[in-house]
Amino acid sequence: MKYAFITGANKSIGFETARQLLQQGYYVYLGSRSLENGRQAVAQLHAEGLTQVEPVQLDVTDAASVAAARQAIGQKGTGLDVLINNAGVSGALPQTAAATDVATFKEVYDTNVFGVVQTTQAFLDLLRASAEPRIVNVTSGLGSLTLHTDPSWKYYPVKTAAYGSSKAALNMYTIVLAYELRDTPFKVNAVDPGYTATDFNHHSGPGTVPDAAARVVKAAVLAPDGPTGQFFSDDNAPETGISAW
Ligand SMILES: NC(=O)c1ccc[n+]([C@@H]2O[C@H](COP(=O)([O-])OP(=O)(O)OC[C@H]3O[C@@H](n4cnc5c(N)ncnc54)[C@H](OP(=O)(O)O)[C@@H]3O)[C@@H](O)[C@H]2O)c1
Numbered sequence: 001m002k003y004a005f006i007t008g009a010n011k012s013i014g015f016e017t018a019r020q021l022l023q024q025g026y027y028v029y030l031g032s033r034s035l036e037n038g039r040q041a042v043a044q045l046h047a048e049g050l051t052q053v054e055p056v057q058l059d060v061t062d063a064a065s066v067a068a069a070r071q072a073i074g075q076k077g078t079g080l081d082v083l084i085n086n087a088g089v090s091g092a093l094p095q096t097a098a099a100t101d102v103a104t105f106k107e108v109y110d111t112n113v114f115g116v117v118q119t120t121q122a123f124l125d126l127l128r129a130s131a132e133p134r135i136v137n138v139t140s141g142l143g144s145l146t147l148h149t150d151p152s153w154k155y156y157p158v159k160t161a162a163y164g165s166s167k168a169a170l171n172m173y174t175i176v177l178a179y180e181l182r183d184t185p186f187k188v189n190a191v192d193p194g195y196t197a198t199d200f201n202h203h204s205g206p207g208t209v210p211d212a213a214a215r216v217v218k219a220a221v222l223a224p225d226g227p228t229g230q231f232f233s234d235d236n237a238p239e240t241g242i243s244a245w
Contacts (some may be wrong), residue, residue, distance in 0.1 A: 089111045091163055
């Protein structure tokens with residue numbers, strides 16, 4: 001059996017990612033900032049007959065919480081095969097480059113960048129023991145330099161100084177980590193789930209949560225000959241050369 005840990009999995013895309021991995025036979029450690037919300041999410045999955053799942057408290061911005069989650073999962077003795085850095089925040093919108101205050105940048109980077117870095121670094125040793133370790137960083141097309149310099153891209157006008165740049169930083173972190181792990185069995189990729197109707201955007205997105213989660217799951221279950229160090233988005237224009245899923 002393979003073991004996966006998903007951050008921010010109590011609802012929305014993270015929760016559905018947990019459900020789909022469970023349906024594929026994975027055991028899931030369901031990360032939740034609120035343990036109570038995590039318990040409720042797990043109870044819902046149990047009610048659906050998906051029982052190989054348990055909640056793990058995790059606030060990615062809190063180093064003590066990350067260390068405690070690492071210790072708790074380590075003590076299970078199961079190892080870890082998949083880490084999905086899904087937890088993310090947008091910060092208050094709109095976010096112009098000219099006027100968005102530094103406090104907003106810090107708040108967004110705390111979760112979307114520093115949270116991913118400290119969670120990934122904490123779990124890297126456990127993942128190294130897996131035969132087929134996978135790290136999926138849930139990013140956004142709004143963090144793509146390529147897409148955001150293409151005036152024909154459908155979301156070209158959707159510029160978000162703090163959120164977009166945080167996901168751009170996450171994309172580069174993904175590339176650097178994948179490079180460092182290039183001679184190992186690791187696959188480290190950044191996946192844009194697509195503009196999806198969730199609490200994140202007051203359910204304004206056109207995409208569905210199952211479709212979004214399926215994109216994330218695809219990178220979590222990659223075969224040994226699969227890609228690493230890539231950015232995947234289906235919200236691309238074909239001429240960008242960005243890989244579609
Ligand atoms: N929805 C979209 O259109 C879209 C598009 C592109 C990319 N994404 C990315 O997809 C990911 C999931 O988005 P979503 O739409 O599912 O968002 P969502 O509905 O707002 O859910 C976000 C999840 O992240 C958790 N979270 C936030 N801050 C956290 C922290 N400090 N520590 C741990 N967990 C934290 C939330 O926990 P609480 O319940 O405790 O708040 C929640 O479980 C994000 O990384 C987002 O940037 C979303």
